[in-house]
Amino acid sequence: MKFARATLIAVVLIVLPLRGAGDSEAAAPLTGASTANSTRLNVTVSGSQKWIDTGMDVEAGDKLHITAEGTVNMGNNSGVTANGVARGWVDTLRALMVPSVGRGALVGRIGNSDAATPFFIGADGTVQAPIAGRFYLGINTDSMQTPDGKYEVHIDRTATNAATASGVAARQSMYDFKPLFAVLNAKLPYRVSDQAQGGNPGDLVNFVIVGSQQQVTDALKAAAWIPADKTNKDAVVSALLATLQKNVYVSVPMSMLYLFGRPQDFGYQRAEAVMVAAQRHHFRIWNAPFAATQNGPIWVGAGTHDVGIERDQRSPDAMTHKIDQEVDNERDFIGATLQQAGQVEAMSYMTRSKPITSARTATGGNIQSDGRVLVIALK
Numbered sequence: 001m002k003f004a005r006a007t008l009i010a011v012v013l014i015v016l017p018l019r020g021a022g023d024s025e026a027a028a029p030l031t032g033a034s035t036a037n038s039t040r041l042n043v044t045v046s047g048s049q050k051w052i053d054t055g056m057d058v059e060a061g062d063k064l065h066i067t068a069e070g071t072v073n074m075g076n077n078s079g080v081t082a083n084g085v086a087r088g089w090v091d092t093l094r095a096l097m098v099p100s101v102g103r104g105a106l107v108g109r110i111g112n113s114d115a116a117t118p119f120f121i122g123a124d125g126t127v128q129a130p131i132a133g134r135f136y137l138g139i140n141t142d143s144m145q146t147p148d149g150k151y152e153v154h155i156d157r158t159a160t161n162a163a164t165a166s167g168v169a170a171r172q173s174m175y176d177f178k179p180l181f182a183v184l185n186a187k188l189p190y191r192v193s194d195q196a197q198g199g200n201p202g203d204l205v206n207f208v209i210v211g212s213q214q215q216v217t218d219a220l221k222a223a224a225w226i227p228a229d230k231t232n233k234d235a236v237v238s239a240l241l242a243t244l245q246k247n248v249y250v251s252v253p254m255s256m257l258y259l260f261g262r263p264q265d266f267g268y269q270r271a272e273a274v275m276v277a278a279q280r281h282h283f284r285i286w287n288a289p290f291a292a293t294q295n296g297p298i299w300v301g302a303g304t305h306d307v308g309i310e311r312d313q314r315s316p317d318a319m320t321h322k323i324d325q326e327v328d329n330e331r332d333f334i335g336a337t338l339q340q341a342g343q344v345e346a347m348s349y350m351t352r353s354k355p356i357t358s359a360r361t362a363t364g365g366n367i368q369s370d371g372r373v374l375v376i377a378l379k
Contacts, residue, residue, distance in 0.1 A: 041155045043137060047072065047147035050097075051112065051136040056155060058110060058129040060342055063158040065126045068106045072139060072149030080104035082123040082151050084140055095142045105140040106151055112136060115336035117224040130222070130342025175346035175377050183292040184208060184373065185353055192257045192284070192302050193362070200362035202257050203302040204369055206331040208350075209285065210295050211378035216285070219343035219378050220268055228254045228267035228282070257362075259286045259300060270337075281305050283334060295377075303330040325366040335374050345377045 035041060035055035043054045045068070058064065068082035077085050084105025098107045101120045109118040111133035118138070119127060129135075135155075139147045188208070193199040209216055220227075256263040264284035283303030291298055305324040324330065338344050355371020 039157045039159065041157075043153045043155065044150055045106065045137045045139060045153050046150040047139055047141065049138075051109070051138045053112075054135045054137055054155065056135045056157065057133065058135050058157065059132045059159065060129055062129040063126065064129065064135070065156040065158075066106070066108070066121050066153060067124050068121070068151040068153045069123075070149065070151040072104055072147040072151070074104050074141065074145055074147050077104065080147075080149075082106035082121070082153075084122070097138060097140050097142075101140055103140055103145070104147060106137065106153065107140045108135065108137050110135055111340060113336060113340060115333055115340045117222075117337070117341055131340055175348075177346070177348045177350070177375060180210070180292045180295050180375065181350045183290065184298075184350060184375070187288075187290050188300065188352075188373065189259055190352070190354075190356055191359070192259045194257060196258045196261050196263075199258065201359070202362035203284075203304055204327055204356060204359070204367060205259070205300055205302050205373065206327060206369065207283075207301045207303060207334055207374040207376065209299040209301065209376045209378065210297070211299070212297055213287070215378045216299055219338055219341070222343055223337040223341035225268040225270055225337065228269055254282065254284065257284055257302070259302075260289055262286070265299075281330060281333060283330070301334070303327070303334050305330040305333070325368050327367055328369050328372075331374050335376055338376060338378075343378055345379045347374065347376050349373070350375055 036057040038056055041054060041056050043052065045052050071079045071081055074080055074085070080103070082105060084102030086102055096103065097118045098105070098120050101107070106121045106123070106125075107118050108121050108127065109116045110129055110131055116133075120140075121127065121137075137153060139151070141147055189205055191201045191205060192203050194202055209219075211219065254264070254267040254269070265286050267282065267284045269280045269282035281303075282305075283301050285299045285301040288298040288300050304327055335344075335347055339347065349372040351372050355369075356367075357369055357371050359367045361367060
């Protein structure tokens with residue numbers, strides 16, 4: 001995909017945070033197997049590890065009431081409580097675990113997958129588990145600061161079958177993919193293009209989402225995907241607003257690619273600030289001009305992971321993003337983020353009648369794939 005204009009990149013570099021060193025893996029479990037089914041638990045959370053394994057397993061729909069006492073010191077800020085420090089200008093230069101809240105806040109996530117989405121807890125918070133998995137706690141920071149101090153955290157878990165709040169675990173799916181697969185195999189294009197008509201074949205069509213536009217928008221937001229700005233003018237406004245609100249800016253526009261004779265309806269991305277100019281998880285989606293009876297609207301997607309910069313082979317003077325040629329990794333990552341956010345009713349892989357396993361993008365980059373399409377039905 002092509003770069004946004006140089007003026008936009010300049011704005012991005014001014015307002016986005018610098019990337020730090022790589023983060024450590026989640027900590028090893030602190031407690032024995034008997035803790036996994038506990039309904040009450042006390043955990044000490046410090047800056048010794050990025051993520052502390054509470055030892056507690058949760059089910060989708062479980063309600064967690066979490067309180068935290070104690071303070072930590074972070075740089076010039078001392079006596080920070082689990083609610084975190086009020087965001088300042090410097091926080092636009094940090095890649096925090098939860099970018100929208102202050103440094104030092106108590107945060108959590110379920111599972112230690114890279115696709116898991118961290119969330120704010122604070123000194124007294126109640127959350128409902130979107131999926132089943134091991135519950136982790138951490139202190140909201142970046143790789144450049146290690147909090148000194150600790151929080152003493154108490155967790156009360158109300159199991160799914162007793163939870164009274166909305167959003168309890170979804171029923172076991174009996175989703176029938178066969179009629180949908182028949183339609184998709186007959187009508188789904190294999191690749192996108194860099195022109196509305198003709199043009200060079202580009203990224204593989206590698207996933208499909210089934211759901212209304214509102215369902216898709218809500219699900220992607222829950223999974224921490226950020227909609228890309230559609231124009232450079234939008235990007236400048238968004239970057240300035242993000243800075244004024246002491247937030248990071250990661251909604252850099254994507255170049256236009258085409259499917260069904262038109263550019264993408266939406267682009268989404270996940271990235272750390274500043275690095276978004278060269279490295280990001282991202283995809284484009286189009287509302288399909290066809291549907292399968294009883295399945296609802298179909299959204300067709302092409303996802304790739306930008307990992308650097310390379311020469312655009314269509315022009316001797318142009319540069320473009322280099323993608324991870326193992327494009328199935330991004331396809332599976334997209335599905336995993338939605339599943340981790342508790343948005344998926346059912347998922348299944350469809351093998352095309354003429355699968356593409358090796359190709360080149362419109363800019364000349366290599367593509368390797370097993371040729372399958374991941375089909376995701378939203379709740």
